[in-house]
Amino acid sequence: MSGSNEISRRDFIKVTTGIVGGLIGVAIGLPSISYLIDPALREGGKDAWISIGKFEDMQIGMPYPFSFTRVQVNGWERTSSSFGGYAIRKSDDSKDLLILNSRCTHLACTVNWHAESDAFLCPCHDAKFSKEGQVLDGPPPRPLDVYDEFRLSEDGHIEIFFKAG
Amino acid sequence: MWKKVYEWLDERLGLNDIYTNLLDRAEPKGNWWNTLGSASMFLFVMQGLTGIFLTIYYTPSPDHAYDSIQYIMEGVAYGWLIRGIHHWGATLMVIVVFIHLLRVFVTASFKFPRELTWLIGIGLFLATLGMGFTGYLLPWNQRAYWATTVGTQIAGSVPFIGEFILKALRGGPELSALTLQRFFSAHIWMLPAALAGLIGVHLYLIIKHGESHFPTRED
Numbered sequence: 001m002s003g004s005n006e007i008s009r010r011d012f013i014k015v016t017t018g019i020v021g022g023l024i025g026v027a028i029g030l031p032s033i034s035y036l037i038d039p040a041l042r043e044g045g046k047d048a049w050i051s052i053g054k055f056e057d058m059q060i061g062m063p064y065p066f067s068f069t070r071v072q073v074n075g076w077e078r079t080s081s082s083f084g085g086y087a088i089r090k091s092d093d094s095k096d097l098l099i100l101n102s103r104c105t106h107l108a109c110t111v112n113w114h115a116e117s118d119a120f121l122c123p124c125h126d127a128k129f130s131k132e133g134q135v136l137d138g139p140p141p142r143p144l145d146v147y148d149e150f151r152l153s154e155d156g157h158i159e160i161f162f163k164a165g
Numbered sequence: 166m167w168k169k170v171y172e173w174l175d176e177r178l179g180l181n182d183i184y185t186n187l188l189d190r191a192e193p194k195g196n197w198w199n200t201l202g203s204a205s206m207f208l209f210v211m212q213g214l215t216g217i218f219l220t221i222y223y224t225p226s227p228d229h230a231y232d233s234i235q236y237i238m239e240g241v242a243y244g245w246l247i248r249g250i251h252h253w254g255a256t257l258m259v260i261v262v263f264i265h266l267l268r269v270f271v272t273a274s275f276k277f278p279r280e281l282t283w284l285i286g287i288g289l290f291l292a293t294l295g296m297g298f299t300g301y302l303l304p305w306n307q308r309a310y311w312a313t314t315v316g317t318q319i320a321g322s323v324p325f326i327g328e329f330i331l332k333a334l335r336g337g338p339e340l341s342a343l344t345l346q347r348f349f350s351a352h353i354w355m356l357p358a359a360l361a362g363l364i365g366v367h368l369y370l371i372i373k374h375g376e377s378h379f380p381t382r383e384d
Contacts, residue, residue: 034242034243035221035241039241076233
């Protein structure tokens with residue numbers, strides 16, 4: 001093949017097979033990768049405003065318990081997760097609320113309001129939080145989480161903004 | 166640089182020998198009917214790859230089998246493509262393997278010294294049919310359910326040991342979760358392992374004996 005532009009029949013077949021094979025590989029390979037990593041590219045569940053109870057039912061200074069469930073669809077299966085917390089009304093102003101998440105910041109057990117000790121107690125490792133959510137005793141590394149985005153709906157319900165994930 | 170790397174590898178792996186024996190071996194005069202074996206193997210590899218990918222989302226339980234396939238078809242990116250290739254590739258593979266078998270029969274290529282190649286080929290054909298039969302149940306829809314009911318019932322009509330065969334296939338007297346699970350196991354482990362092993366011997370024999378030439382008037 002010295003000095004000539006012609007390629008032999010053999011080489012032509014080799015090159016053609018290589019190109020066609022490569023094209024098929026790309027046409028199927030790229031969608032396959034997309035198929036594999038698809039779940040990683042998805043957004044989590046949807047954010048939502050969730051009603052936790054009527055504002056007028058909450059007594060000033062008394063932690064008002066609430067709970068709600070979120071359903072997450074994973075592929076062909078639905079998983080529901082429960083969430084809860086306490087709303088503490090401080091005055092007549094609906095913005096003057098402290099809404100605590102009852103998930104213990106230590107290892108995620110659920111804390112309960114204990115009126116006699118005037119504190120939230122965690123049944124798992126004896127953690128103790130004040131009415132404001134501050135750590136009074138036990139192993140938690142930080143105060144209780146706070147739902148700081150909330151609003152009063154037109155029909156008098158307090159709604160919190162729930163961020164998925 | 167690359168040449169040196171290649172030469173180092175070739176000295177130890179015998180890459181050139183493999184190439185010569187696999188891809189550069191002497192062939193009788195070219196004929197498209199002789200390509201059906203390669204086509205069958207290509208389909209086998211294709212079914213293997215798409216099948217492995219399907220197991221990422223498929224789940225072989227009566228509660229979820231149907232839903233998981235719905236999810237593959239509608240929820241996952243290119244799931245329809247992967248399953249489509251597997252679905253149509255299955256039909257195509259049965260057809261191609263069967264025509265390959267017919268070609269070998271018609272050209273009398275099964276004669277000495279290739280009797281074993283032929284017998285193993287029959288085994289490969291039966292295993293391919295087994296793949297089709299077991300794979301058909303996995304979508305767990307009405308068609309799959311009743312096709313398997315009928316198929317296992319036919320196997321159960323064998324005299325004397327029919328009932329045993331039926332129970333062994335179904336994992337009990339009725340079609341159940343056990344049936345789905347064992348069909349799945351056969352479909353992704355037992356039959357593919359048998360196919361891969363038999364294909365290995367089949368290929369070895371073909372390379373050893375070379376391909377048969379087409380019979381002429383003198384034959």
